[in-house]
Amino acid sequence: MYKSMTPVLAAFLVTLGCGGSFPPPTQALADAQSATRSATELGAARQPMAQLHLQLAQEQIGKATVAMKDGENERADGLLRRAKSDAELSIALTRDQTAKTDATKATVQSNAQQTVNANQGAAQ
Amino acid sequence: MNTIRNTGIAVVLAALAAGCAETLPPQELVMARATYGRAAKGPAGSLDPGDLHSAQESLALAEQSFTANGDTPGTRDLAYVADRRGKLAEARGDAMQANQRQQATLGQMHDAETRQLASTSAQLGRANMQVTLQGQALQNQDQVLAVEHQRRQEADARAEKAAADLAAFASVKQDPQRGMVITLSGGVLFVTNKSDLLPSAQIKLNEVADALTKQDGESKIVVEGHTDSQGGAGYNQELSQRRAQSVRDYLVSRGVATDRITSQGFGLTRPIADNASAEGRANNRRVEIVVQPRAQ
Numbered sequence: 001m002y003k004s005m006t007p008v009l010a011a012f013l014v015t016l017g018c019g020g021s022f023p024p025p026t027q028a029l030a031d032a033q034s035a036t037r038s039a040t041e042l043g044a045a046r047q048p049m050a051q052l053h054l055q056l057a058q059e060q061i062g063k064a065t066v067a068m069k070d071g072e073n074e075r076a077d078g079l080l081r082r083a084k085s086d087a088e089l090s091i092a093l094t095r096d097q098t099a100k101t102d103a104t105k106a107t108v109q110s111n112a113q114q115t116v117n118a119n120q121g122a123a124q
Numbered sequence: 125m126n127t128i129r130n131t132g133i134a135v136v137l138a139a140l141a142a143g144c145a146e147t148l149p150p151q152e153l154v155m156a157r158a159t160y161g162r163a164a165k166g167p168a169g170s171l172d173p174g175d176l177h178s179a180q181e182s183l184a185l186a187e188q189s190f191t192a193n194g195d196t197p198g199t200r201d202l203a204y205v206a207d208r209r210g211k212l213a214e215a216r217g218d219a220m221q222a223n224q225r226q227q228a229t230l231g232q233m234h235d236a237e238t239r240q241l242a243s244t245s246a247q248l249g250r251a252n253m254q255v256t257l258q259g260q261a262l263q264n265q266d267q268v269l270a271v272e273h274q275r276r277q278e279a280d281a282r283a284e285k286a287a288a289d290l291a292a293f294a295s296v297k298q299d300p301q302r303g304m305v306i307t308l309s310g311g312v313l314f315v316t317n318k319s320d321l322l323p324s325a326q327i328k329l330n331e332v333a334d335a336l337t338k339q340d341g342e343s344k345i346v347v348e349g350h351t352d353s354q355g356g357a358g359y360n361q362e363l364s365q366r367r368a369q370s371v372r373d374y375l376v377s378r379g380v381a382t383d384r385i386t387s388q389g390f391g392l393t394r395p396i397a398d399n400a401s402a403e404g405r406a407n408n409r410r411v412e413i414v415v416q417p418r419a420q
Contacts, residue, residue: 078197078200078201079201081205082201082208085208085209085212086208088212089208089212092211092212092215092216092219093215095215095216096218096222098219099218099220099222099223100218100219103222103223103225103226103229106225106226106229106230106233107225107229109229110232110233110236114236117236120240
């Protein structure tokens, strides 16, 4: 019984560890593309680091698409996971930039207000 | 036999593991570890624990894959994703910190605006108070002016009435050379050939005196006595002099200053009507009070 199963188990483990039939990662492709679109719409192109990661995401989606055509679905899946994480990072960096810009604007406004108030106080 | 078979399986698994694994961690994993360490020390540690935890889980998966499988494409993909998750946590932590800074600044601005508003409001209150006080002062001033105006109106009315009363028994004329001439009929003032004032004349002269004292106190007054042509010129001269003096004295007794009023008799020398008729003679018997124009 055990003797007859040993080669089967070994074959299964080989299949699992080093490749074999892998379904086309269509969902991963959709997720990566969706995140990339969001980053673009948010204005990632305006912030250098966000733009870099957006570009990485786009390149990886391109490579994944080619890999899928070549039947290298597992490699495509890995590329698409990378692409999605880059696109999401691009979104976060864009928002971070916006938050920092807003905070700086508020500081500038506050300084201006203090100057105006000080002048008014001096005038009275 | 079983032991031998189990050993065989273990050998197969070990061989598989040795075939797929590398001793050194891939570059992606090294970066992911460094990124996570940095993110955990940054603002994300306190402000964005959710994303930091997610990064930690991703890193754990990559580590597990590396431990189990070594440096495989799968391990590298997992490590790459873990690195991005770590950076994402960092970015969100930074963004939250920036948001907090912005909110604090806006809060300070709001407080400053509130203080400024309170200060402006207080100033406005003081200004309003001043305006109210000034308004009250003006109102008081208006009331004073109104009272003054009322007094003047009353004084004017009294003067007008005095003038009208005077006109009722005396004619008042403006003579360009002599000044204002108030002519009183002799018949009203005296009994024939006498120089004592009749009681009724005194009442009339009171009004003349009032009018004179109300008028310009500087101008000189001459009381002139005139008679008709009946009787001798000397007698008439003397009678006119006494009558003029009598009127002058009475006016002085009613408050006209002695140094501004004199008297003079002209007798029959200055008739204003024909002495041939009784009416003409009546007109000629008169006392004229001449208020001379003030010397410029």
